[in-house]
Amino acid sequence: MQALGLDVLFKGSNLLRLLGGLWKALEISLIAVALSLILGVLFGILMTFRNPVIRALSRIYLEIVRIMPQMVLLFLVFFGTTRVFGWDLNAEAASVIVFAFWGTAEMGDLVRGAVISVPKHQYESAFALGMTKSQTYFTIIIPQAIRQLIPLSINLITRMIKTTSLVMMIGVVEVLKVSQQIIEANRMTSPNAAFGIYLTVFVLYFIACWPFSILAKHLERKWSN
Amino acid sequence: MKKSIFVKALAILTAAVLLIASFAGCAGNESSASDKSSSSAADKEESKSADVVYRTLDEIKSSGKIKIGVFSDKNPFGYVDENGEYQGYDVYFANRLVKDLGVDVEFVSTEAASRVEFLETGKVDIVLANFTVTDERAEKVDFALPYMNVALGVVSPDSRVIKSLDELKADDEVIVITGTTAETYLTEKYPNIKLQKYDTYANAKTALENGQAAAWANDNTEVIAYALQNKGYTVGIPELGSKDTIAPAVSKGNKTLLDWINSEIEALGKENFFHADYEATLTGTYGSDYEEKLVVEGGKVN
Numbered sequence: 001m002q003a004l005g006l007d008v009l010f011k012g013s014n015l016l017r018l019l020g021g022l023w024k025a026l027e028i029s030l031i032a033v034a035l036s037l038i039l040g041v042l043f044g045i046l047m048t049f050r051n052p053v054i055r056a057l058s059r060i061y062l063e064i065v066r067i068m069p070q071m072v073l074l075f076l077v078f079f080g081t082t083r084v085f086g087w088d089l090n091a092e093a094a095s096v097i098v099f100a101f102w103g104t105a106e107m108g109d110l111v112r113g114a115v116i117s118v119p120k121h122q123y124e125s126a127f128a129l130g131m132t133k134s135q136t137y138f139t140i141i142i143p144q145a146i147r148q149l150i151p152l153s154i155n156l157i158t159r160m161i162k163t164t165s166l167v168m169m170i171g172v173v174e175v176l177k178v179s180q181q182i183i184e185a186n187r188m189t190s191p192n193a194a195f196g197i198y199l200t201v202f203v204l205y206f207i208a209c210w211p212f213s214i215l216a217k218h219l220e221r222k223w224s225n
Numbered sequence: 226m227k228k229s230i231f232v233k234a235l236a237i238l239t240a241a242v243l244l245i246a247s248f249a250g251c252a253g254n255e256s257s258a259s260d261k262s263s264s265s266a267a268d269k270e271e272s273k274s275a276d277v278v279y280r281t282l283d284e285i286k287s288s289g290k291i292k293i294g295v296f297s298d299k300n301p302f303g304y305v306d307e308n309g310e311y312q313g314y315d316v317y318f319a320n321r322l323v324k325d326l327g328v329d330v331e332f333v334s335t336e337a338a339s340r341v342e343f344l345e346t347g348k349v350d351i352v353l354a355n356f357t358v359t360d361e362r363a364e365k366v367d368f369a370l371p372y373m374n375v376a377l378g379v380v381s382p383d384s385r386v387i388k389s390l391d392e393l394k395a396d397d398e399v400i401v402i403t404g405t406t407a408e409t410y411l412t413e414k415y416p417n418i419k420l421q422k423y424d425t426y427a428n429a430k431t432a433l434e435n436g437q438a439a440a441w442a443n444d445n446t447e448v449i450a451y452a453l454q455n456k457g458y459t460v461g462i463p464e465l466g467s468k469d470t471i472a473p474a475v476s477k478g479n480k481t482l483l484d485w486i487n488s489e490i491e492a493l494g495k496e497n498f499f500h501a502d503y504e505a506t507l508t509g510t511y512g513s514d515y516e517e518k519l520v521v522e523g524g525k526v527n
Contacts, residue, residue, distance in 0.1 A: 012307025082346040184298040
């Protein structure tokens with residue numbers, strides 16, 4: 001215990017603080033994930049249209065998200081909106097907006113790929129049965145596309161949870177920041193604490209992300225029948 | 226035709242959801258947002274300036290709460306103890322300011338890279354995060370009177386303590402960490418000294434301990450703490466180069482708050498407040514030998 005610096009973990013309310021930090025990270029990422037899933041499906045369908053204006057706009061959006069580091073987006077939304085519009089967004093709200101903005105674009109791209117990969121005869125059969133375009137999308141195409149999406153979107157969700165560590169830059173104290181605080185506060189008394197604390201953080205992230213993998217496996221098995 | 230209606234509907238829906246989402250984001254901060262707009266409206270009438278980001282002293286007092294940006298992981302200047310309480314030399318001072326102002330405090334955890342930005346957007350009222358006064362920063366924020374000194378220091382092994390840079394022989398090398406003021410200073414002022422550059426603190430430390438160089442130059446607070454924690458090393462040169470100071474900073478133009486902090490620092494000098502602060506927070510790391518070198522009392526640099 002001593003060698004790993006795990007004793008530091010049980011000093012005062014350190015463990016509770018770490019769990020509180022994990023909750024903060026999950027709160028931000030899960031709200032953002034929920035928004036990204038809904039908006040991403042809509043955005044993904046938009047991207048499959050041939051309208052040149054929509055194509056150009058969604059292309060620009062996707063490229064912005066790909067090119068801009070999330071760090072820059074966080075600074076833009078948190079500090080930029082205050083400079084330009086005078087809004088006083090709190091740091092958590094700014095984080096949710098940035099992560100939803102990012103997630104929607106990536107999710108949309110995944111949905112686009114999945115929708116395109118649904119065979120053409122599915123559309124033709126639906127139209128032949130007299131379904132409207134929206135009926136075709138919402139009852140035939142999207143349900144099939146979503147099955148293909150599961151593994152890819154789980155990857156995105158866990159990536160979003162892990163990337164929340166960036167929000168420390170705008171003053172949100174989440175799990176990784178708490179761990180740095182604990183390590184620094186004890187650097188004289190337990191110089192080895194870093195190893196034990198980071199190990200704990202690893203376990204916490206694992207506990208946070210593992211349920212999504214289980215859920216994905218479950219859904220894949222259920223829908224394959 | 227059908228398609229274009231569908232497309233429009235989808236586009237409107239997406240836009241609507243995005244709008245709602247962004248409003249939902251704002252709603253969480255409704256109370257402070259409305260505080261802000263009413264207070265900045267008052268400001269605008271007085272100063273006729275459209276972009277006042279800060280809160281004046283009276284506005285802070287009447288809101289009953291002050292936001293102070295501090296470090297949360299820089300022991301012993303600003304850190305969080307095991308009970309989740311902010312502690313350290315900067316925080317000790319912050320707590321005194323808060324007490325004398327008679328308001329509640331919200332500490333905001335800042336990073337070195339975001340300190341200026343927090344003040345420029347008025348997201349905090351004061352930054353007390355070991356903020357070194359530089360000309361470049363002074364263009365963007367207003368610094369109050371200083372409360373601590375920083376300079377460069379040089380640490381070397383006891384077997385051959387370097388007390389002056391002139392003692393270095395032609396083939397002696399000095400360790401620096403890339404991007405620090407020590408690197409810039411030695412490169413400019415002593416171009417003949419051979420430097421060994423490392424990216425991280427840990428690598429520089431290992432190099433010194435392996436005897437790869439004659440000495441290590443860094444911020445004096447860092448080398449002093451190093452020599453105290455590692456037996457067999459002495460800080461031969463505790464002060465080198467331009468002496469810089471650490472001071473509180475407020476948003477550019479926030480004169481009422483700046484004046485109040487300055488008068489507070491002067492008044493605290495009479496009761497030797499910063500010496501008490503040093504003894505409460507820094508003796509554990511630096512011992513009492515460096516008290517006079519590091520502490521600036523009453524805003525007067527010796």
